[in-house]
Amino acid sequence: MMIQELLHLVYPRVCVSCGTLLQQPEQSICTTCLRSFDAFHDAAASGDAVREVLRRHYPSAPLPAAATVLYRFHRDDGLQTALHAMKYRGVFQLCNLFGALLATKIAGDSSAEDIGAVVAVPLHKLKKISRTYNQSELIARVIGRQCRLAVESRLIGRTKYTVSQTGLSAKERRTNVIDAFSPAGKPVPAHVLLVDDVMTTGSTVAAAMDVLAQCGAQKISLAIVALATS
Structure with a gap:
């Protein structure tokens, strides 16, 4: 045996x-x-869904050039349980699984051909010490490895410690991430792929995209495991 x-x-x-x-x-x-799991089977549909969420909550925020999303997020279902295990219980195999599924979709998308760097939504250093890892960063590494793209951790930094977005209203989420990100000093390529695990109202992603755009990113694409559409 x-x-x-x-x-x-x-x-x-x-x-x-x-x-x-x-x-x-x-x-x-x-x-x-x-x-x-409630999967997005069409890249255009997932991109449209992300833009609709951003327009609803952040009408002045930059919109992504493309958005690859695996699943629609529903509370109290199996996907939420899996995401919680990945984020808080150190089930790293799920980072590998979801990263590989995202990479397969991205590799087949012609709009991804000029991506200059993959960057995960960063954690504040104190939160990373507490958790010991950033699940979005692990997912980003899988995407970079499978798609042969550079993964950068010093394009933007998390300079403000924020409370968890879970349970906050849309307005509270917006306030929570004001000035949460800042440039990290490294030159930002023209096209960046931003990676996050879950997008609810889009507050975190919108704040990160805003800083990337200020730093010179002309196109920002998104790779997200799960999107709350309602």
Whole structure:
């Protein structure tokens, strides 16, 4: 019996969403749960949905040139459970999984051909010390590796410590991220791919895009795991 099979007997690997035993080659989440998520199957549809959310909450914010989104976010479903495990419980395999799925979509999009850098929405240094990792950065690394794009961590920085956006109203989210980001000193290429795990009202993404645009980015594309559309 292989070592991995022995470990599976002693420490059963279960789906983070539904708790069922995983089968090879499943990692962290079962195929049934993955297929149950409300997926965007069309790149144009996901881009339109992102722009609609931004227009609704931030009419003066710059709009992305393109937006690749995997799923629609719904509260209290299996995807929310998986995202929580990825963000707070260190289930890094989900960063690899979602990063690979995003990379596959991006690689097939002609608008991505001139991307000069991939950048994750940064965490404040104190929050990163507390969590020990930035899930969006791990996703960005997978995208960069699979799409052969440079991943930059010093284009923008998080200079203001903010409370979690979870549970805040749209107005509170806007206030929370005012002056949250600033240039980090490295030259910003003309086309940047900005990566985040979840977009709700778009406050964080809008604030980050605004700083990137101020630093010289002429086109900003987005890669997001889940988007709240309602």
